[in-house]
Amino acid sequence: MQNCRAVILDAEGLRLTSDEKELFRRYDPFGFILFARNLDTADQIRALCAEFRDTVGRNAPILIDQEGGRVARLRPPLVRDWPSPMQQVKMAGHQASQVISLRYRLIAQELRRLGIDCNCAPVVDLAFAVTHDFLKNRCLGSEPSTVTELGREVARAHLDAGVLPVIKHLPGHGRATVDSHYDLPRVSEPLDTLETTDFSTFHGLRDMPLAMTAHVVYDALDSKAPATLSSAALEYARNTIGFDGLILSDDLGMKALGGELSTLAQQAIAAGCDIVLSCNSSLEDREQVAIHAGEMSKEVQERADAALAMRKLGGEVDIPTLEAEFTQLTRELANDGS
Numbered sequence: 001m002q003n004c005r006a007v008i009l010d011a012e013g014l015r016l017t018s019d020e021k022e023l024f025r026r027y028d029p030f031g032f033i034l035f036a037r038n039l040d041t042a043d044q045i046r047a048l049c050a051e052f053r054d055t056v057g058r059n060a061p062i063l064i065d066q067e068g069g070r071v072a073r074l075r076p077p078l079v080r081d082w083p084s085p086m087q088q089v090k091m092a093g094h095q096a097s098q099v100i101s102l103r104y105r106l107i108a109q110e111l112r113r114l115g116i117d118c119n120c121a122p123v124v125d126l127a128f129a130v131t132h133d134f135l136k137n138r139c140l141g142s143e144p145s146t147v148t149e150l151g152r153e154v155a156r157a158h159l160d161a162g163v164l165p166v167i168k169h170l171p172g173h174g175r176a177t178v179d180s181h182y183d184l185p186r187v188s189e190p191l192d193t194l195e196t197t198d199f200s201t202f203h204g205l206r207d208m209p210l211a212m213t214a215h216v217v218y219d220a221l222d223s224k225a226p227a228t229l230s231s232a233a234l235e236y237a238r239n240t241i242g243f244d245g246l247i248l249s250d251d252l253g254m255k256a257l258g259g260e261l262s263t264l265a266q267q268a269i270a271a272g273c274d275i276v277l278s279c280n281s282s283l284e285d286r287e288q289v290a291i292h293a294g295e296m297s298k299e300v301q302e303r304a305d306a307a308l309a310m311r312k313l314g315g316e317v318d319i320p321t322l323e324a325e326f327t328q329l330t331r332e333l334a335n336d337g338s
Contacts, residue, residue, distance in 0.1 A: 049115030148204035172198030234272030
């Protein structure tokens with residue numbers, strides 16, 4: 001990979017403006033992310049993805065948040081309508097692994113046909129009684145072993161379609177009682193408790209290609225900074241949890257962090273994030289984030305190359321057969337529960 005900037009950026013609309021094209025050509029961001037404002041028709045989405053890649057002259061990764069349920073940038077009629085992950089798991093009961101695998105294989109196929117090759121899923125945070133509502137129904141469960149198993153099914157389903165999964169939110173967000181889009185959560189449980197619960201799901205998925213950080217202060221790791229900006233927390237993620245893939249920051253613009261985006265970009269990279277994510281900001285702010293994130297180091301480039309190499313498609317898949325299998329299985333489960 002060429003020496004691009006350690007940043008993922010977005011666009012304002014359905015096509016790139018001339019100023020955005022110039023910005024992306026000049027600073028060569030590692031990748032791009034899509035939001036609902038960027039999505040209209042299948043042809044338009046494919047054209048926008050092509051524009052992103054043309055500006056940097058390579059097959060740059062294009063991300064989206066397509067968990068299903070409330071967090072789904074793509075909606076019908078472009079794609080299927082999916083229940084929340086937690087609702088789907090509850091409906092599936094003892095067949096959860098099979099249902100979740102089929103569900104995300106179909107979601108990944110929907111993305112791939114539009115030119116999108118990276119999905120910010122699965123959420124492998126644990127759901128607790130205290131988990132804030134913004135996150136709770138996006139989780140796959142409350143038991144670490146179950147969440148690890150289902151998270152692996154989600155990841156495998158994406159990889160089978162040539163779509164990279166991004167596990168989130170490293171090292172865990174489930175105990176947060178406030179929404180990090182607006183406030184900074186703090187978790188004070190002792191380290192031994194966290195290691196057998198929240199952190200264990202990420203340990204179980206430490207071989208995944210990408211992970212996204214949590215804007216959460218874990219007092220047991222660093223009482224002064226959220227994981228995204230904490231060298232102690234990110235070193236723990238690398239050396240103890242053992243995650244060796246590419247680490248992306250969550251959006252620097254979320255109010256949990258506060259401060260100037262350029263400063264946050266520097267802090268996140270210095271703390272140990274490989275790539276920073278900056279969304280919904282002005283052209284000038286996007287430029288400043290790209291400048292202050294800097295170019296990817298040799299070590300980060302190697303991790304990025306290893307992650308991107310996993311976009312390779314597997315064998316031929318009969319999508320209509322998968323759809324029929326999913327429909328039949330969920331119908332049977334619904335009948336069993338009636």
